[in-house]
Amino acid sequence: MKNEKVLLIEDSAFTRRLLRGMLKDLGFQAVTEASDGLEAEKLLKLHRFDAMLIDWRMPRQDGAEFLARLRAHDNPVTAATPAIIISAHVDLALLQKAATLGAQSVVVKPFSLQVLKSHIDAALARPIDHAAPDARVDMRPFAQPEPVAGPEPKPAPENGAYEVVYL
Structure with a gap:
């Protein structure tokens, strides 16, 4: 059992329930939930937390x-x-904004229990188990396709899209 207190800020009740279960599976017993940033701010007046999982896109006050x-x-x-940002829609602008605001990392939904564990361990300065199959994630731009004979190949996305490469 872990003594750290985690604040989970997520507008979807279903996703909060799912993430709470994942955190419990990782040994976190003290998980407090907020449906948006305004509710989380009220909780910060009453409690201290060791780490936060913050959804990027929420109503009223976003991540x-x-x-x-x-x-x-x-x-x-x-x-x-x-602070660990969680979002289903990650692009270069989000990554830059999150880094500028001091987020420790960004996790792309959906993610595995091991990926969540590695991000929390890094945020809490715990050693990461590099032997785990998906313990580290590296974001790299899509590679330009090699020219092929035949029809003109489609160009790589110009919208800042990234592919996830597991190390």
Whole structure:
């Protein structure tokens, strides 16, 4: 059992339930849930957390707004709380914004239990088990296709799309 307290900020009740189960499987017993950044801000006035999982796209106050307010918090311990962004729609702009706002990492939904574990361990400065099959994820731009004879090949996406490469 882990003593760390995790704040899970996610607007989907189904996804919160799923992630809570994953966190319990990883040994986290103290998981507090918030449906958006405004609810999470209220919780930060009452509790201290060791790590946060923050959905990027939420109504009322999204992950970017919440993370900016978190990093500007008047309590320096709260302001430095490790933050892991979770999102189904990740592009270069999101990655840059999350890094600028001080997120420890970004996890692309859906993800495995081992991927979640590796991100939490890194955020909490625990050693990562590199022997695990999907313990590390590297984001690389799509490679340009090699020219082939025949019809003109489609160009690589120009919208900042990335493929996930497991190391």
